[in-house]
Amino acid sequence: MSDNSNPHGQTTGHVWDETLAELTNPPPKWWMLGLHASWILVVLYTLYYPSWPLVSSHFKGLAGWTSIGEFKKDMKEVTDIRAKYEDKLPGMSAAAILADDELKNYVMRSSKVLFGDNCAACHGSGGAGNPGYPALVDDDWLFGGSIELIEQSIAAGRKGMMPKMGGAQLSDAEIDKLATAIHNGTITEEPLYAAKGCIGCHGPDGKGMAALGSANLVDKIWRFKAKDQLASIKATIAHGVNDPTDPNTRKAEMPAWKGRLTDTQIKKLAVYVHALGGGQ
Amino acid sequence: MTESSTSNESKARYSDDIYEEAANWHVNTGEEKIYPKKAAGKWRRLKWITHGIWLILFIGPYLRWNGQQAILFDIPNRQFHIFGLTILPQDVWMLALVLLFFAMLLAAVTTIAGRVYCGFFCFQTAWTDLFIWLEDKIEGPPAKRRKLDAAPWTAEKLRKKSLKLLVWFVISVLTGISFVAWFTDARQLWHDLLTFNASAIEYGVIALFIAGTMLLAGKLREQTCFWLCPYARIQGVMYDKETILPTYDFHRGEPRGRLKKGQLVEGNGDCIDCKQCIAVCPTGIDIRMGQQEGCITCSLCLDACDAVMEKIGRPTGLIRYASMDEMEGKTQLPLLKRPRVLIYLTILVLSIGGIIYGLTSLGHIEVKVLHGRTPLFVQRSDGTIQNKYDVKILNKTTDDISIKVTASGIEGMVLKGAEKPLLARKGNTGSYIMFINAPAENIKDERTPITFKIVNLDDPTQTSSYESMFFAPKP
Structure with a gap:
């Protein structure tokens, strides 16, 4: 019902709150322009970008834009920035990289992801180690802490061996004696140490031998750290490490990474680990 | 329609009033x-x-x-x-x-x-x-x-x-x-x-x-x-009744009317309806209709009106800066007794104080230290405890400079990674990994404060320091 008595034009005949009448004026021109501009933009957008679903695929868009293409472009940007360093790495030894402040810094920053993907599962994200897995941040290295030896450990892996000494070799009382001496840091003064042949691998000074991977028995760092350290030492002596004849033996094996990682990646990891805080 | 005819009539009258008011208020x-x-x-x-x-x-x-x-x-x-x-x-x-x-x-x-x-x-x-x-x-x-x-x-x-x-x-x-x-x-x-x-x-x-x-x-x-x-x-919306604005003094001006034979007509106010105030207005409003959205308070109508008042021999200021209170005959509060002015002034002073403090304390070099996590500390074989730090050095000078880093806090501790002077590039933040080794017997607490200090070797007056922590196992 239209009430045309309003001097300002046609109304819809609706009245609200006693006084508000709705006029039938057309929308403002700028508003209509905005409306048309909007749908034109939508059409252009769907022409430019991939959009409409088709029977077996979709309309690819006139610009040929894809999200994977944009990702690859971005990745290439990163690779290009890194190229100035990455190009140098294959021709250099790990020691040479370590000696070059700029390259060392680059490797330290860029290899965090590599370490996280491949090493952190056992050694912890910061290299702090985990029960059964040695810390990489301290200065105690079973197989040597020089950059070359670290690189070798990563590439070829490591598997030390300590025969079980329990049962036929040592009585429980002897194991107690040896373990207490190790725990107190006085193993070299214990007569059993030489008498039972421990000295052969762990050395007259008790510091172990990097060539064999035998543990240092006189420092403050424990390879198999536990709450009850004395009990842990006893268990290690009794069952050995990686002794195939004892089902309760300690298992300690670092897998080889050559073949899984490129030589350059291994080199970068060696530098990274060396710089974590304990490299020698 | 179910409403009575009287109600319809009154509705129509209300809406007409509103439309009429809006119609008389011309907005360009x-x-x-x-x-x-x-x-x-x-x-x-x-x-x-x-x-x-x-x-x-x-x-x-x-x-x-x-x-x-x-x-x-x-x-x-x-x-x-x-x-x-x-x-x-x-x-x-x-x-x-x-x-x-x-x-x-x-x-x-x-x-x-x-x-x-x-x-x-x-x-x-x-x-x-x-x-x-x-x-x-x-x-x-x-x-x-x-x-x-x-x-x-x-x-x-x-x-x-x-x-x-x-x-x-x-x-x-x-x-x-x-x-x-x-x-x-x-x-x-x-x-x-x-x-x-x-x-x-x-x-x-x-x-x-x-x-x-x-x-x-x-x-x-x-x-x-x-x-x-x-x-x-x-x-x-920031105006209040005490705000002074270009105002037409209607007490003095009304009733307005043109001059007759070069003279004010007896009984008329001072406004001679010459419309000079409208002519000069850059937004085209009539200030005599009162304060309104279109007035940017540019004061040009004051000039125009004053010139006319001088010509006809009346005092200037028919249009002048005046507050609503003044128009209503109330006395103005002095500026410093108005709460809004005082609050604004306080904030103004505080913010300018902050800016002055900031500008005067802007250093040339700045050091920040992030303590390394996982692990918080490392037991070393010689019995010392090692902590790792990421030392970030910001060089705000316009040159590449060399920086010496020192740290103190625990007796007998050794800072590693700062043996050589470090190169800090201009306008950049450089990040340097450093370690501190401290003898276990000198560490009294799980956490000990450590102060890092940097010095610009090219200009030793430029220094900066930062306090970080040294973490250790429970003694």
Whole structure:
């Protein structure tokens, strides 16, 4: 019902709150322009970008834009920035990289992801180690802490061996004696140490031998750290490490990474680990 | 319809009243071009002086300081250079205070004297005034301009119009270039522009400014203040009854009426309805209808009215700066007894205090230390405890410098990684991994404070220090 008595034009005949009448004026021109501009933009957008679903695929868009293409472009940007360093790495030894402040810094920053993907599962994200897995941040290295030896450990892996000494070799009382001496840091003064042949691998000074991977028995760092350290030492002596004849033996094996990682990646990891805080 | 006829009638009357009121209140939405008359007087002179503040925009980029551009907002390198000071993103809290200061200044000034910013300082007013002044020079006074616009296109009209547009265009181009020059080396910019070597962004921004200046100052003018600018409305709500504004003194002016034989008619007020106040108004309003949204408080009507009052031998100030309280015959509270003024002033003082503190304590070099996690500490084989630190050194000077890092806190501790002086690149934050080894017997607590200190070896007066922690197992 239209009430045309309003001097300002046609109304819809609706009245609200006693006084508000709705006029039938057309929308403002700028508003209509905005409306048309909007749908034109939508059409252009769907022409430019991939959009409409088709029977077996979709309309690819006139610009040929894809999200994977944009990702690859971005990745290439990163690779290009890194190229100035990455190009140098294959021709250099790990020691040479370590000696070059700029390259060392680059490797330290860029290899965090590599370490996280491949090493952190056992050694912890910061290299702090985990029960059964040695810390990489301290200065105690079973197989040597020089950059070359670290690189070798990563590439070829490591598997030390300590025969079980329990049962036929040592009585429980002897194991107690040896373990207490190790725990107190006085193993070299214990007569059993030489008498039972421990000295052969762990050395007259008790510091172990990097060539064999035998543990240092006189420092403050424990390879198999536990709450009850004395009990842990006893268990290690009794069952050995990686002794195939004892089902309760300690298992300690670092897998080889050559073949899984490129030589350059291994080199970068060696530098990274060396710089974590304990490299020698 | 079910309502009674009386109710319908009263409805119709209500709505008619509302429509009538709205209809009598004419608001120009751009359908009517304003041809302001050239004003003269003390307010006009004052306004040209206050508009002069915008000369800084044109001159600023060419100032030099120690061989560098004195003021340079270097966005790509994230640095602001202001007379030898380098402000980095780390100092951005000062920008917040600067913004707060100006926001409060706007509020304080507006509550005291209305839209002073709009009328005297705003770029929209300044550029529009300049453009209209040029229009007046080229096309003549309002009557001539009206006639010229209505006239058919002739060679004379074409000449005047194109000359005007050309002059406007030159000003717009200079405005655009001057703006861009704040963000890049000004001399290099001119060189690049003249050899057509400037970047697409530079050309784009300059083009936008040309279009914006021509449109806003040439075409939209007062419509910008009516419909586009949010500050126009925001400032309107900052008024109170004590705010002084250009006000028509209706007690003195009404009833208005024209002169008869050069004399005021007996019984009439001082307003002779000469409409000079409307003629000079850049927004085309009638100040005699009271304070309204269109008034940018530019005060030109004060000049126009005063000139007329002098001519007819009446006291000036029929239109003057006055508050609503004054019009209602109340006494004004002194400025410093108004709570709003005091609150605004307090915030102003605090923010400017913060800025001064910030500017005076801006260091040349800065050190921050992140303690390494996982692990918090490392047991070393010789019994010492090792902690890892990421030492971040910010060099705000304009040179690459060498830095010496020292640390103290635990007896017998050794800082590793700082044996050689470190190279800190200018305007950069360098990150350096360092270790501290401390003998276990000297560590008293799980956490011990450690102070890192850096010294610029090239200028030992420049130092900075940072306190971090040394973590150790429970003793």
